[in-house]
């Protein structure tokens with residue numbers, strides 16, 4: 001296939017990062033003209049005391065949200081979004097602050113569509129490019145370092161009436177600002193730190209060799225890979241490492257910027273399908289499939305995968321490895337990181353280790369994976385039989 | 396819109412590419428007809444599209460104001476080419492400008508590459524879209540020489556040579572009779 005020289009790169013999200021970044025929230029809301037924001041969060045965020053952390057950091061500025069919606073479930077859907085939108089309208093809010101992980105951020109994106117465009121039927125806005133124009137003021141404070149959703153134009157929300165996933169893709173969904181403060185990820189348990197970190201690594205790696213790759217997304221991806229490779233195991237071992245937490249959170253954001261502009265491939269097709277059929281955690285699935293899919297793509301993208309060795313292992317290891325061995329060495333480094341995280345946090349290395357996937361499920365996962373849109377961006381073709389073989393390898 | 400004719404001072408006028416436009420219309424028309432015929436004679440194309448509900452329509456269009464085609468699943472599970480795209484098809488694949496359209500329709504670039512670089516936008520149900528794209532790959536394999544298919548697809552689907560050539564001949568022979576059919580042709 002020929003290369004296309006045209007590309008687009010879009011990241012209008014203002015990023016506020018640092019150990020006291022939260023303190024800037026009131027100023028940002030003022031800049032955006034929001035005086036009565038709705039906070040969208042979930043019970044876990046609240047129980048972990050993260051809303052208190054935000055209120056404490058902004059207390060001096062008299063930051064006063066108009067309402068709190070903390071009922072976002074892990075696999076959030078259209079009914080949750082409609083309920084939050086109702087609260088927004090009843091309390092006359094004029095902006096949204098999302099505090100949470102992927103599910104909270106995606107739900108908040110959907111809420112923003114409803115409160116700006118009106119109604120409570122999200123289905124009408126699903127698909128690519130169905131949402132246009134500016135939405136309401138929207139700030140995201142991520143509490144995991146992995147999804148990168150604070151900088152992506154995508155939202156995935158369950159259609160609660162029909163039981164399927166709705167995908168929304170539109171530049172309008174991008175938040176106005178993202179606040180990256182290590183205080184929000186300090187309390188993450190080791191397993192979640194490891195799994196979400198591997199999700200960020202997968203975003204950056206898939207962004208750097210899939211069909212949508214471009215010079216700008218490449219530079220964000222490369223830096224993100226370098227940080228995750230250097231920091232993830234250390235932070236998993238020492239959760240209170242504030243500098244490491246901040247760097248990992250930034251890496252996740254950079255990986256989000258990269259894949260929002262170049263999209264992801266087969267690792268995500270398999271991961272989405274495994275999540276849908278067997279409810280395996282997204283980051284865990286990413287970690288399991290990543291090395292297998294890299295091997296699968298070697299024929300088409302050997303050179304690009306070889307280049308990953310530089311951010312994964314550093315310049316010395318890179319230059320002392322002969323050209324032809326770099327792709328395999330890069331994959332070996334990812335496997336080594338996996339082993340380390342398995343020892344430190346019990347991160348599963350195979351589908352069988354998750355305790356959720358039975359061999360009988362593999363056929364259904366394979367069938368569902370080929371219908372996942374991210375497969376279109378993968379360099380190598382994969383049909384049901386190929387996916388089945390990959391799943392068998394990863395079992 | 397207001398009805399007053401706006402005047403412009405020394406503003407450049409759009410410069411159309413009439414040849415490109417005619418070619419795009421012709422090529423799209425051929426794709427539309429071939430798709431409908433292939434669904435009838437090739438079991439794999441039929442299998443890929445078997446999940447689409449009756450009445451399901453999908454369209455391919457050159458955006459904005461360019462030519463378009465639409466295919467619709469009839470009541471007997473038979474696919475028909477119905478002419479230009481209606482207002483809201485179930486799946487709409489939009490080639491974002493004439494350059495992207497020509498790259499795809501002259502088979503000089505892969506639709507995947509063009510899609511990945513924002514040259515092709517898709518709206519509607521995504522699993523259905525993936526099935527349509529797989530079917531389109533089969534149709535291209537049936538229609539085009541292997542050298543071209545290798546350029547536009549990630550992998551050439553393994554269709555036995557004899558069957559491929561027989562079906563290719565059948566498709567080309569049937570093209571002149573393959574539509575476009577009006578909506579009322581297959582009303583229930």
Ligand SMILES: [Fe+2]
Pocket residue numbers: 147199202203268282286
């Ligand atoms: Fe992911």
